[in-house]
Amino acid sequence: MSKPDPDDEPREFSSPPCFLHELDGDDRGAPSKPMPRDAVMAWRRTQRTRLIADRLALPAAARSERAARIASHLDALLMDLGGRTVSSYWPLRGEPDLRGWVASIIERGAAHALPVVAERNAPLVFRRWRPGEALVRGFWNIPVPEQDAQTLPDVMLAPVVGFDRQCYRLGYGGGYFDRTLASLPVRPYVVGIGYEQAALETIHPLAHDIPLDVVVTDAAIRYPGGG
Ligand SMILES: Nc1nc2c(c(=O)[nH]1)N(C=O)[C@@H](CNc1ccc(C(=O)N[C@@H](CCC(=O)O)C(=O)O)cc1)CN2
Numbered sequence: 081m082s083k084p085d086p087d088d089e090p091r092e093f094s095s096p097p098c099f100l101h102e103l104d105g106d107d108r109g110a111p112s113k114p115m116p117r118d119a120v121m122a123w124r125r126t127q128r129t130r131l132i133a134d135r136l137a138l139p140a141a142a143r144s145e146r147a148a149r150i151a152s153h154l155d156a157l158l159m160d161l162g163g164r165t166v167s168s169y170w171p172l173r174g175e176p177d178l179r180g181w182v183a184s185i186i187e188r189g190a191a192h193a194l195p196v197v198a199e200r201n202a203p204l205v206f207r208r209w210r211p212g213e214a215l216v217r218g219f220w221n222i223p224v225p226e227q228d229a230q231t232l233p234d235v236m237l238a239p240v241v242g243f244d245r246q247c248y249r250l251g252y253g254g255g256y257f258d259r260t261l262a263s264l265p266v267r268p269y270v271v272g273i274g275y276e277q278a279a280l281e282t283i284h285p286l287a288h289d290i291p292l293d294v295v296v297t298d299a300a301i302r303y304p305g306g307g
């Protein structure tokens with residue numbers, strides 16, 4: 081397992097064409113001048129709190145309607161998942177609930193797994209799971225499969241707290257998905273999942289941040305730099 085890099089500096093050093101946006105105090109659009117690591121981490125904490133509160137404020141009906149849109153975008157993006165292993169997540173803190181879609185891909189011949197924090201600050205492991213199978217409480221009380229049948233996903237759904245134009249992911253701050261992607265022998269196809277309202281201009285990527293391949297929201301399928 082790699083240790084956090086003390087030289088973990090922001091990656092973006094290019095000057096924006098115009099600095100007027102810095103006068104209006106809008107920290108959502110985020111200026112693209114380099115920010116020190118401590119400032120990036122503090123900014124991320126503020127954004128996490130705001131973004132989680134925003135999605136928890138969505139009425140349940142709006143959340144499930146948006147999850148259905150995300151599911152139909154996933155069908156359009158991923159098409160035939162027969163014979164593939166897909167990892168998803170047990171929905172927490174207002175994350176889109178894709179459990180119905182998971183049941184549908186299993187019916188269509190996919191295998192499915194859930195991520196498990198087996199050890200703090202270590203890569204995630206993935207345990208096979210089908211609806212109806214037993215779950216137990218893991219770290220932070222997140223339900224995880226009881227059976228320790230480990231697998232590696234071909235397609236990994238990564239729920240986002242926020243995402244940016246380059247498809248960098250803001251998560252809960254544990255660094256688990258980044259650590260996992262840095263350690264897997266074969267990189268899966270990594271699909272960020274979130275509501276459109278989680279869009280940010282930039283998360284101020286640091287050296288440890290690994291971009292998602294694509295982000296699927298209720299409004300769009302977004303590729304890095306694709307607007
Ligand atoms: N539904 C779901 N399951 C998931 C993830 C996820 O993003 N969503 N994960 C994606 O990585 C992993 C769990 N990651 C987590 C990372 C941090 C915290 C958390 O609560 N952290 C503390 C602060 C950090 C700490 O104390 O270590 C907190 O927010 O209070 C929770 C889950 C695996 N399972």
Ligand SMILES: Nc1ncnc2c1ncn2[C@@H]1O[C@H](COP(=O)(O)OP(=O)(O)OP(=O)(O)O)[C@@H](O)[C@H]1O
Nearest residue numbers: 083084250251252253254255256257258259262288
């Ligand atoms: N490959 C890695 N090796 C060691 N530490 C890492 C690695 N990737 C991330 N970290 C550490 O994890 C911490 C949290 O990172 P970050 O703010 O990017 O979390 P996050 O992506 O929002 O969280 P999560 O993936 O758990 O939802 C940072 O201190 C970072 O240094």
